[in-house]
Amino acid sequence: MQQPNLLFIMSDDHASHAMSCYGSRINQTPNLDRIANEGMRFDNCFCTNSICTPSRASILTGTYNHINGVTTLSTPMDNCLATFPKLLQDAGYQTAVYGKWHLGEGERHKPTGFDDWAVIPGQGYYHNPTFIFPGEDGGIKRTVPGYATDVITDMCLDFLDNRDPDKPFCLLYHHKAPHRPWYSDEKHAGLFLDEDIPEPDTLYDTYENRAKAASVAAMRVGVHMSREDVKCEMPDDMEEMALRKWAYQRYIKEYLRVVQSMDDNIGRVLDYLKEAGLEENTIVVYTSDQGFFLGDHGWYDKRFMYEESLRMPFILRYPREVQAGSINQDIVLNVDFAPLFLDLAGVPIPADMQGRSFRSLLQGSTPPDWREAMYYRYWMNEAHHNVAAHYGIRTLKYKLIYYYYDGCGQPGTDQPFHCAGKREIASLTGMEPEWELFDLEKDPQEMHNVVHDPAYAGVFCELRDALHHLQAEVGDARYCKDVG
Ligand code: CA
DSSP: OOOOEEEEEEESSOOGGGSGGGTOSSOOOHHHHHHHHTSEEESOEEOSSOSHHHHHHHHHHSSOHHHHSOOSTTOOOOTTSOOHHHHHHHTTOEEEEEEEOOSOOSTTTSOOSOSEEEEESTTOOSBSOEEEESOSTTOEEEEOOSBHHHHHHHHHHHHHHHSOTTSOEEEEEEOOTTOSSOOOOGGGTTTTTTSOOOOOTTTTOOOTTSOHHHHHOSOBTTTTOOHHHHTSOOOSSOOHHHHHHHHHHHHHHHHHHHHHHHHHHHHHHHHHHHHTTOSTTEEEEEEESSOOOSSGGGBOSOOSSSHHHHBOOEEEEOTTTOOTTEEEOSOEEGGGHHHHHHHHHTOOOOTTOOSOOOHHHHTTOOOTTOOSEEEEEEOOOSHHHHOOOEEEEEESSEEEEEEOOOOTTOTTOSOOOOOSSSSOOOOOTTOOOEEEEEETTTOTTOOOOOTTOGGGHHHHHHHHHHHHHHHHHHTOOOOTTOOO
16 A cells, blocks of 8 residues: 655644634635545644744654754754654655745755745745745745745645656645735635624733733734734724724734635645545645634734634544544644654654654544643743743643743844834833633633632642643753742
8 A cells, every 4th residue: 555645734823713614703614624524623733832933843843842943933943853754755755845934044944855845935925925946055036926825726736746646745735824914815805895703702801810921912903013914004093992893803804815715725736636536545634833813812913822822723634544524632732743644654753753643543542641731832032022931731621821031042032022003012021920820611711810719729739740740751941930
């Protein structure tokens, strides 16, 4: 039996609550739903650091950011590291990546382990994007006319058409969409024009009963947005909640239009696989590098360990091993993807990959020693949306977060953040570390920090010990003031 093909579709900042297969209240994604309906949906897939470059490095290498060195947006990935595409290529796979890379540029950071590639430098553009193609000195830049989501899809279809049919393929189909600032294509520009998109329950959050980190973050809808986010001049005479209401409709519609184009294009690739008779032997995965706040807590962007940002969509179709329409609730992580893909391909998993293959979960069986808690760390501090550095633990029932307000010398941190909005931004420098504890069963929206509630004193101690245990297990150092 030939090794399975792998089509790994990843988007940028697509939250699972904007996918109808995850019960979205705001849009329909019929093509993504095909993958879920014909495969397995994972409801507790989490990133270990909710920010683009670091999460991508964890996905490729199967390691945490303190190990792969990609802790912030200013730490490009060293392309000498072992990655799953390299290992698959060594095992005889034909490999390619098209679209978003965001792991750095130049000889040291360009894609390696791929027979062919074309990637967007940095964030790139939605319209007439520039790509870097293989060539000397890190590659050759060239503009490709068209809409990024269409162009990336065309590149993938070309690869599939021209591949060597005697080899299995590993194709990384990586969308730029739906990263900010959002620009839809002509086809979807008229979507949602005459309707109001339902608001999330927590759009008007006032950040009471939380650590100070929530109220000082500069990612509030409207308040901390620019002209580019709402596609017109920002009104300067609205009070904050009215501005949130107005700006939410402006930005979420454009976000959803960008998502809709992606869904259409993914449908084209799924159709291709069907027509080419490749469905049975191709593993199709859809995920996003992390989640996103869709007005939840009054925010856009990500970074925080809160649910909407922490959770990644993860759906997988593989008719040979996965029952159609199945759902899994176990905790899986971005560091598990590389081991899983290698396992499914029958390629040995290097001992220094920290994630664990969840192939048995795909087959409907959870090993008795499967993890019941996950470790998270956001390393950036102050820079970019004024979010505090923090780490934490999430179990199926609780979440404990420690904000330590220190960049710990990591590149790209501790830089005062200036946003486009006119509101003053509070400095995080000198703030005292804080704990946040949420009872996810009673408070799934994470509105009440119960860390000071005597009823949770025992839970707090247990979780803090478990957090320190996880840190020791993955080889990360705890912050000096986090004692106990
Ligand atoms: Ca991202």
